[in-house]
Amino acid sequence: MTVEKLINLGKQQLNAALLAVLLLFYVASGFSGKSFAYLMLLFLAALLYVGCGVLLYTTFKGADKKNGHFRLLQLAYWLMLAAVFFYTAQADAVWQKVAGESVQTFYERLRQILQILYFTGFATAIVTLLLSMAVKTEARGATQALVTGGGLLVLLVALNYWAHIRPASVDMTLMRRFSLSADSRELLRGIDGEIKVTAFYPFFSEMYRDVELMLRDAAAANAKISYTFIDPLREKNLADEKKVDRIGTILLEAAETEAGKGPRSTRFEILDEDAIKRFERELVSNILQISGKRKNIYYSQGHEEKSVSGPFADDTIAILDENLRALRHHVKQLTPQEGFPGKMPEADAVLIIGPRRDFTLAEKTQLKKYFDAGGKILVAVDPESAADFSFLLGPLKVKLAKERLHSDYALPPGKTTLQSANYSEHAITAPFVKRPEERKLTVFPGAGYFETGSETNADYDINYFVLSHFTSWVDTIRNGMRDDKKEPLASFKIGLAAKAKNNSGRLIFLTDSDFMVNRYIDMQQNKELALRTIAWLAEDEKLTGIVAGKYDDEKVKLTGAKDTVIFHLFLYIYPGLILLVGYIVVRNKKRRLTENREA
Incomplete structure (x- = not known):
């Protein structure tokens, strides 16, 4: 096979090659340690990515660079580079040098935004590559469709993220099991200092979502209350720093300090479904405990x-x-x-x-x-x-x-x-x-x-x-x-x-x-x-409130895997399908209009 034939084959299979690069980067991102296999995957992905770039900018010449296929490939290529940049920026090794040991909400939010950009970049690149395989259209039409689709996708992802950091939910359970009572919200609104809540649960634990719903409601009641989750099994070093060795521990820390005693902190445990009934009382009362002087x-x-x-x-x-x-x-x-x-x-x-x-x-x-x-x-x-x-x-x-x-x-x-x-x-x-x-x-x-x-x-x-x-x-x-x-x-x-x-x-x-x-x-x-x-x-204004309890009721239960599927379904797949269907409808409509003009 001659060199020219190899180049033509590479040009024809450029979509598949870029998808392979995405796959290699995705597999590499799942490695927890910097092993030899991890380095080899990165090396192969980088080598293949550079090769794709050379093919993209050397084999497409003249009129080829004006068609939609090239524009889509070019956009996917640079989206992949941007996604790799965002992934590298939020990786532990790099992020610790940027933010140090800071636990400020600003750095946490910034890292979450980088993670969203990383996922969105890869998702958009995949959609772009799939479109480039199927779409043969004029450059202007491809660009307009892509800009419109990309803009809508970014908007939908931004709305999802905004809903995450400014949560608003409707609790439809009979006794409002997963939301705070009005009295508890009123108590939390009166908290002046910063309160950080750390919950120690594995991500796929059945208790994870139950606890998160209540913590999300508390954070919505007062912006000075923030929360995070640590998996004590996978992030043992972080759990050891907090001196926590038990799944189900809820740690609360106040920014202000007691004279000679360091930051105020307290903890309690929510281990099972029965404990959820007292979670609101425990959460609110412990926040109040560390947020002010005890009488x-x-x-x-x-x-x-x-x-x-x-x-x-x-x-x-x-x-x-x-x-x-x-x-x-x-x-x-x-x-x-x-x-x-x-x-x-x-x-x-x-x-x-x-x-x-x-x-x-x-x-x-x-x-x-x-x-x-x-x-x-x-x-x-x-x-x-x-x-x-x-x-x-x-x-x-x-x-x-x-x-x-x-x-x-x-x-x-x-x-x-x-x-x-x-x-x-x-x-x-x-x-x-x-x-x-x-x-x-x-x-x-x-x-x-x-x-x-x-x-x-x-x-x-x-x-x-x-x-x-x-x-x-x-x-x-x-x-x-x-x-x-x-x-x-x-x-x-x-x-x-x-x-x-x-x-x-x-x-x-x-x-x-x-x-x-x-x-x-x-x-x-x-x-x-x-x-x-x-x-x-x-x-003492906090005494004006009543720390309520919760009653038991029936609820829908999801396994960790189902919960993860639903998360990605509504964040990426569902919006992506809407955009894809819309694009196909618009494309077919334009094609019919073109055929009618030619006829």
Whole structure:
């Protein structure tokens, strides 16, 4: 066979040769190490690529360079070179020299863009080579078709990538299993510092996608939250750096540091489908833990207060306590073991919920001293209680009336389980005021009220943020029925918020404690009111939220292989098929028009 025949054969098989180059580069990209086979594949691919370039620019002459076949081959040739460049730029060996050990979101995004360009370049080159085999058309038609098709393909890939970095999804599962609750999103929106979440799962793990959907929702709620996945089996060196040796570990790291302790971090594990039910609570509470200072919150004890546990679960404050602990605060008991009443521990807030017996003089003195020094106290007491809090209310020129209010707007049975939708303008009740009545109701099963006069204390800002319904009255006759003449209707003050002007002292006083117990806390907006009240007291906005849980439901399951197929189908194959069909339709239409003109 003469040299001329070899050259002509090479020219005829240039498409196949370039496809072989693509195949060699693809196989080489799958090697994890720089072995001899890897180097040989690269050498053969480079040699064949250079040979194709020589054939392309030496065998096509004159009129050949003006036809569509040459233009398509030329475009495919340079697309392959660009794709190889992008692949090399994002490869570990090169990227570590560019970005170093940085874990900034900017470098991660840039690397993802390079990977998209690498895949898109190769995909476009393959489509171009396939078209060059089948299409014999004029240069201008080929160029226009290619520019249009390439532009649409780039647009579709860009839209896919934008959807990846700015995710928006619709969770159609019955209990919204794979999305955060509105309360959790509100909590995450309040995070100020950078939070990096690293999940340790193999790519083909069934848990990978379940976890990613929730992390994607968290990242969508706050742009300062970013996440990445590490396969501890294939990327053992990265897992060792984070000191993680168990699949299913979720590591959270905050950018800010604690004095002398380095960056804040915490971790938890989501190992199976059952653990997914608590994933939202774990994720949000752990993010909140490392994003701010933990508060020391104390419950008073020893006066028959509402307790966290007891023989009747409905009468405990276990749910309230669970929500406080979910936000990773230190919740303790104010007992002699803490030095009380001899001294007051370092408390960010003291909660006195439902005491039946009175406090001792030493306890009252210590609590008053704590409040006067800028301390923060919440008191929720029932009218039947023997506890006397005049040592706190007296300086405010307020008196607690120990009579149960009645109302025509009460829940049955009886008239004493008050419903309220009446609030004043205050930081605690700001969201309630703007809502329709059915979304701002709170329930108080047996509330007293405050008696006030014209005299006030200028050292405090006092706000009665919760009021009873205007159909309330005091049953002075004690027959459960209202006397129109002796028992007039009114709206009574049942919630007080006081703020000292001279220091950071704050006092919350509520004339009912039962609205916080398990039996009632999930009624209407009671839980939100309780947590917003404690949040204002402790000056901690993250306490205003409720870390929700999830219920089980049925879902569609995909294997790792199916998931990968779907990923590539919608990112490349499906858009490519649309473009190919469109191109064929346009080409056939132009051909018919040309034939009609010639006829």
